[in-house]
Amino acid sequence: MAKRRMIQAINDAMFEEMERDPRIVLFGEDVEISMFGDTKGLRERFGPDRVRDTPICEALLTGMAVGMAAAGWRPVLHMMFANFMYTGFDAIANQMAKLRLMTGGQMKLPITIMAGFGGGRSTAAQHSDCPYPLFMNLGGVHVAVPSNAGDAKGLFKSAVRSDDPVIFLEPGGRGGEMGEVPDGDHLVPFGRASVRRSGSDVTIVAISAMVKLAEQAAKQLAQDGIEAEILDPRTLVPLDEDGILASLSRTGRLVVVDEARDRCSAASQIAAVAADRGFAMLKGPVRRVTVPDVCMPYAPVLERSVYPNAERIADVVRELLNCRDYQ
Amino acid sequence: MAKRRMIQAINDAMFEEMERDPRIVLFGEDVEISMFGDTKGLRERFGPDRVRDTPICEALLTGMAVGMAAAGWRPVLHMMFANFMYTGFDAIANQMAKLRLMTGGQMKLPITIMAGFGGGRSTAAQHSDCPYPLFMNLGGVHVAVPSNAGDAKGLFKSAVRSDDPVIFLEPGGRGGEMGEVPDGDHLVPFGRASVRRSGSDVTIVAISAMVKLAEQAAKQLAQDGIEAEILDPRTLVPLDEDGILASLSRTGRLVVVDEARDRCSAASQIAAVAADRGFAMLKGPVRRVTVPDVCMPYAPVLERSVYPNAERIADVVRELLNCRDYQ
């Protein structure tokens, strides 16, 4: 076990994987100097063929990733902020997510697209989106959303080894946080949620940066004698529905915490799964703690008013447990 | 009342609205000759200033709509097939949906973007997407999804009169179907679901082209003595949550039929709302009849295997009503 910041853990994963597989190529805007630190030092180690700064042209870059992958390489494309993936959205939605089916399975597309996402730091509306719900709906891309350094490393390694496209999203505000990273070739499989805390009163499914807030809420709740079980899905495609339902079968109550805007969010999808496959286990309504359907305002006081926090999570859990209708 | 095809009804609406408001301007690829028929004759009537063919450059076109609206005009942008909205996605997601908030309310953006959507006709993966879940998640755009000629006209008129951006989606396969259109200045308000059929056993919320399938299913079910209530939300942003919950309070059971891919679909959102606000009324699980998380294959036999149909809907309803756990 080593203590690493998430961004370092991803950087470590990149070093190890690029060392292992010479067909991994990284490109993107300013990946050489590395804005976030996740691609730092790679240019020096692996040279200009395999690590390249690009012009600003996201629409082309996502298409290039498809072409490189189709031609037998394993591109890693860094898109910096997740909002810029909209600029390159066409080749993700119309090509990357569809070409395997369209070609009858001929095309193997081992692509990793990475980007930082999320709000909470006054980066305002165009640098704070949580676009994973959009990618979840595309059908043909995996989506990984690590919450901590260890998972980030293990998921990243799985991403670049996957023969399918993966959107790998780094919670913007968490790059600096320290966490344990298992030694050796640490891989985290896709589609396996991790239980971050055990509890019998309520299941809290929390996505990426929301895990920490859920943990804070759980501590507060424990003081009231409420034991929350916290699940971190780690990947949203595939989603560990069985893992979530298993937890629900123990607790009977579900709260989903998601930093995305509410409508058609990952939280809504998880709630829908619970209302379908998990209905018989539900002792009460499924609550969502999400960002209301607004884009992130700049002022901290405004941003705080819409961003999920531990108090909001704890309040929702308390309300759920206190509500007489659902005892 | 007049009998019109949906596409004619939209065309009528365009004529009436452009006549009424000289600041409405229509542009897009081949809007002059009109691929679908919805913009037919407008060039001849309103001239080259207000009706314009554009080059193929969707990324620019969506941005232009923002600029025109900000400058005081009321652009209507035709994007032909909804898949091409991905090509112009950046300005929709990063500008159109955000600029009002970002400017502290300074910017009024009366934009209508129209496109045909959906599968069922072997147009294959790149001409068959149902992208409304993506737009629903953006937060800052209205989404209208008419199911019939009358609503299409009334919703279109409301769209172009709205001071906010509206994504107006025409079900691709339905342009030719006849329906009743009320006479006069027929407006359909946003956020008001329509009850297409009354029934007390189950609520079926069906979106756009799915309404017809739900109606067929309801007929089959009626023969078994099952009375389904069918709700057509008509707009997904805003969504008539209260209307859906009111129906649920009468039936206690909910099935949502959506042509979108399942994950983070409109169906999932509606199911999530039911599992939250409507939980106390639910007598059984909320089922979704959607397209599994695949893009549309070309072969009719393949497409049929994933596209919703009346039998699938009826089967799901029967299962829901027969299941002993939820009597």
Add this chain to the structure above:
Amino acid sequence: MRNDYHNPDPEKLVAMFERMLVIRETEEYLGAQFRAGELPAGVHLYIGQEASGVGICAHLGDEDWITSTHRGHGHFLAKGGDPYAMIAEIHAKSDGICGGFGGTMHVADVARGILGANGIVGGGLGIATGAAFAAKLEGNGKVAVCFFGDGAANQGTFMEAMNLASLWKLPLLLVCEHNGWSEFTRSEVATSGRIIDRASPFNIPGFEADGNDVADVWRVSGRALESVRSGEGPALLVTYTYRTRGHVEAEVNFLSQPYRSEEEVASWVAKDPIERGAALLAQGGIAEEEISAIRARVKASIAEMAKRARSAADPDPARVRSMMFSAAEA
């Protein structure tokens, strides 16, 4: 630019003539099938443009990459794709090159370097640039050829591709097949200036060819590809041609008015690349009977394939759900 590449020898000319015929016969068949209601969806025919794809692909091997367009049958066949597998695909059969999953707008044969027809106008630009980057990294002289229309040349990714490919000296040949129309919009209405002129600001050489003369296309594209293969970076080739059929075979059903004159079409039918190819063969000393024999052979062969394709099996719906991810199929 002058056409100073040597002329194709008779053997090459015969081969290209035959390839053009294969495209023509296949598409005549597909058009007829569509009109007879035998195809599940409309087809975008390449008829009239065959010389462009064939003249260029004659320089390519299976190891080279191409990307194509919605009008992709011709490129597929020109690059050596199997007509039977393509016809079966368009008939939505499991023998189809994409197993019936792709259809007319998505015919692809990755093993033959055909990265697919594409329903998104301009969709091939990024893909081809990526394939060219891959080829560059391999460093073994492979190239990527991106076919796109004059309408697609107004998509911004065209400029993005030129900029990046020039900077990175990628082995990319951008081929704009200029047929004067994008759907029902005349080129002059959609395109400012000349497309060929868009290359030089990026330090990219531009080449132009008579897209209805397979020998000219072969000569000019040979020179362009020589430059591209030499490591000097990308090139732009514009072939001037015309689609003598509609934008899509379904258009008569939905258009309420004509968008071009019969004279315009006739003037291009008179320049039919196949008849011009036949004339070149005759000039080159190929006997009339030999030419007729080729025609007959191709006709018979396509007819036989078409028949076989029609009676092939439907695809198995059980495969759909496993088709999005390779992991799902394992």
Add this chain to the structure above:
Amino acid sequence: MRNDYHNPDPEKLVAMFERMLVIRETEEYLGAQFRAGELPAGVHLYIGQEASGVGICAHLGDEDWITSTHRGHGHFLAKGGDPYAMIAEIHAKSDGICGGFGGTMHVADVARGILGANGIVGGGLGIATGAAFAAKLEGNGKVAVCFFGDGAANQGTFMEAMNLASLWKLPLLLVCEHNGWSEFTRSEVATSGRIIDRASPFNIPGFEADGNDVADVWRVSGRALESVRSGEGPALLVTYTYRTRGHVEAEVNFLSQPYRSEEEVASWVAKDPIERGAALLAQGGIAEEEISAIRARVKASIAEMAKRARSAADPDPARVRSMMFSAAEA
């Protein structure tokens, strides 16, 4: 292109000098506030580039439109935006021009024709083209000016804008502020050929100006705008300049190595547009004391506004949920 536009008169020069100073003082303040931890987010300073925005906007009225970039403070102020409202915005106050909702990267004043700074590189291209279309429809001589960087010139929408605006003869001035860098990438690495050469294939006239000389910018942009206003269609103007500060004031915190030499920066500091402006004033006969008085006046005025902005009220969170749709606010 030659600069044959007449010279700005002394009054105009003084006004432009003062505007440049307003930008400089405001941004020096903002930079210091950021470093002191007093701003919620990093700021992209325009310091060193003031002559470009000021020289151009001196030709514009409130009725003309501009779009700007992530480096937008300078354009906002050059176009006549209120420094107090901008400073308050960046301090996240309810007095801010966007009520604290937008912040540094999104300062906008629609009533003054400022359609906003933009966090998306190239985001202004479509918006400005649309505004130019609106202006064209109104037919009253309004123009739209799109500011963007040399990095943004590699976004495909740049070509799309040139193509469409040229076809439609839109009153659009495209202004590429070429500062040699996009973030930490040198222009030569990201840009093939010369940006100014990208205009002519679209039949668009290209203009170039010394972006550190406000008089040159004023002259050249005057000519360019004359052409644009005359109805002849769009023009491209490239102003060559440099940002003497970092890409973003936060960069020292996250970069592990320098990306440019101190000499490079110093060579441009020596060409500081404000000091060159002061020299022009002196040449034009303006007394040294008058110049000092302007400096003192601006300094005091910005300091006063800054103080006021700091003590302004926070925005009201109750407004957030009603801010996405105008209907919601009614």
